[in-house]
Amino acid sequence: MTPPPISWTTRYGGAPAAIDRMTGQELRAEYMVEGLFVPGTARMAYSHIDRMVLGGIVPTQAPIDLGDGAPVGTDHFFDAREAGIANLGHYGGKITVDGTTHHLAPRDVLYVGRGVKALSLESDDAANPACYYINSVPAGADHPTRLIPQAESKPLTFGSAERANMRTLRMYIHPEVAPSCLLLMGITDPAPGNVWNTMPPHLHERRMEAYLYFDMDAEDRVMHFMGRPDNTRHLVVGSGDAVLSPAWSIHMGAGTGPYAFVWGMTGENQVYQDVTPVAVKDLK
């Protein structure tokens, strides 16, 4: 059977203590969105954690239109929202926004501002499709839609090879690179041979975050940790799987092989440094 071009699921999130009683499967169902990239489809999820929408869109023969605003309760999808759309595939594509076409090479990001009426996504080659990942959040201000090529992102290097956590984080949607209302978005690549991300782990009570892991071999997994610092749980995550991290949850992960991830945040502020690091020795 041909999968529907656009499907939607919902995640409700919950209180920190509730994760104590959840099985691994229940934890996955609430805090993960699995298998986002299916050729010819858009797999969208609406999270009640700060109302972030995330999704994977892989157009093949035909363009995929994001559709109207019915899943978010407005006439048009972007009536009260902004978004970042990253091309995480290895081939190019184009996104047409209200009649203007933007070409996205791999690792380029399109910022889409509030007020857009129509958006459709295509691959340059149906046999080698673009893989688009979207993070969309409520917005209270208009910022112009703009393409952020990888070369215009702001790279920051953290960690050390001795501790297996050296990595380059690229900021795309950030006040210093491309302004938005409240969305922040970037991509982190561990250096070859390094396994840990987000070390030391941290909390940010003023923002939620979503991680999307990609560029992994089919047999590899990232062991992603979540929960309160004194009561952590783990999620085993594969390529194309997203993890929702509520404001109360630490986040960090270690991969069994090479990987990259997109981080997207929203909340009260866009102050990337507004985090509370947690010492590894204090984790339970």
Ligand SMILES: O=C(O)C(=O)C[C@H](O)C(=O)CO
């Ligand atoms: O490896 C890292 O460190 C990150 O990429 C951290 C994320 O950007 C993050 O958690 C921001 O709060």
